[in-house]
Amino acid sequence: MTSTRRPWWPSRADAFWMFAGALVFTGLNVLYHLVGDRTTGALGPGAGLVLQVVCDLSLVLLFRFPVLVTGLVTAAAFAMLASDLFAPGLLVPVQPIAMTTVPTVTPVMLAQVLRVLDRRTVLWLTAVLALIATRPWEPNWSITPFGLLSTVLPVAISFYAEARKQLLQSLRDRAERAEREQHLLAEQARAEERRRLAGEMHDVVTHRLSLMVLHAGALGVTSGDPAVRTAAEDIRREGALALDELRDLVGVLRNGTDTGPRTLRPEEPGDPARLVEESRSVGVPTELVVDGDPAAVSPTVARTAYRLVQEALTNVRKHAPGASATVALRYHQGGLDVSVASTAAARPPDPALAGTGSGAGLAGLRQRVELVGGRFDAGPAPGGGFRVGAILPAYVPTAEGTHCDPGARGR
Missing domain, CATH: 3.30.565.10 (Histidine kinase-like ATPase, C-terminal domain)
Structure with missing residues (x-):
């Protein structure tokens, strides 16, 4: 079996925004590194910057490799937490400028991940990152609110946008279905009207034409004037043709119902x-x-x-x-x-x-x-x-x- 490979990006617009986001957050982390404190652990002063930049650049691969990217960001968050708890300064500066304690690209990743992962996975991922970002075991007004803003809020907005999109699609589908039903009802009404007209034509017009043909035939038989007989025969013949054409027309009005052998072959040109x-x-x-x-x-x-x-x-x-x-x-x-x-x-x-x-x-x-x-x-x-x-x-x-x-x- 061949597995379906995900596209690199759903559209060119998505590719543009992913690259733009990756570059913006990379630049932001470089700025933090230049103007703020740096890491002081055994991995060197650029360890924290390297970790952040790797997470930032991985954003461009989110649509193609969602599990890999989310796993990388989650692992980076755990590494930052472990550094802060057990080895201060190793991966996170002791006095960081950013108030978030997870990779800075986390909000963008969580805002987009609902498009490539199922809801349950997204909820579990959000819960884990929110736990790391808010650190409920040591509540702090400088950490907990920013942790919620960088994890829970983007996912909540994504869920709202998805629910609204589904609602609008449902309303559009319902409107289209109602329009189709209305069209079918109109077609049924027209069909009923055609059948009613066909019945009226058959009952009224056919009756009168039949009487005309019969009277013309009787006149042609009883009259002694050749001119009258000729005119009566013309009237009878034209009336019979009119009855024949009327029969075809009634068949058409009755939704193409066959009215006799004549309707089964194409009409010959007159x-x-x-x-x-x-x-x-x-x-x-x-x-x-x-x-x-x-x-x-x-x-x-x-x-x-x-x-x-x-x-x-x-x-x-x-x-x-x-x-x-x-x-x-x-x-x-x-x-x-x-x-x-x-x-x-x-x-x-x-x-x-x-x-x-x-x-x-x-x-x-x-x-x-x-x-x-x-x-x-x-x-x-x-x-x-x-x-x-x-x-x-x-x-x-x-x-x-x-x-x-x-x-x-x-x-």
Whole structure:
């Protein structure tokens, strides 16, 4: 088994502060050595300085070797205590400037050690160093308070900072969980609303369309006028198509529930020429201009163009009675340019017809065009008419496009 090695420092900022702390405390101990008393034991006048500097410089290794560094500082504290009790002046000056009786770097080490050691070890380490620093067997106002400040206080601050960090993280997690739950509740509410709308559409709209189809069929059978029979058949056929599309729409509203075999295969692209013929059949003079090969674009793009022409011609019938329209489709190597332009209305629109729909037809077209990577444009045309157009790419790399479009392969 391979053991996980600790990093030298968790971050560059930690490395900077560890080196800075080590240098600051080294300089501080050198200053104490120069201006204060020195050790007078057998190890020489620099023994105390060497011990302090070794502890100071070991601070840079705390994150990589925490046990080694804490053990070194603790051993140094015991050595200083033994020197003070049994050999005064050996490792600690008889009259030291610093009021602490443990290595001067101890507060910094204890403040950081919680990040690399478990809580129980930190508490035991703090207790041992606090015992050495405060010397409860000989209480002294010049030793005990400084001993607590250099041992217990840094650890208490570290524990507080860690607890606060965990609390903030817990609050963030709770807020994120509440936000996710709120999102799920909103999704459930939308799903319920979709199911309710699907039920309403199925119960109300389907019923009315079915009656219309039945009445048109009966009219076509009973009428003796060929023109009436033809019109009745057109109404019956369009009503049946509307029922078929409504069935698919209800399935989508019901979270994609399968409503029949037709929903299991991709929708085939419609023919814009049929839309032009339908527009002409209801009295709207409509011209179709096609340039290029329709096979040059993928089915996804062809369906987008079909829906654009369908919505634009529907708007002409609703809002511009008496106007004429021109549908232009230009197929080229880069894609397809679609344009539906109408002249100005000859008379005011029928309020009942113009008031139907959601009012979001053009916004829906823009979204549909942008989804395939195209550019959409709509606005008034010179002479008082209106123009709807789009520049569509030749191929959208979808799974459907690669399976359905022979011309898409190899692009």
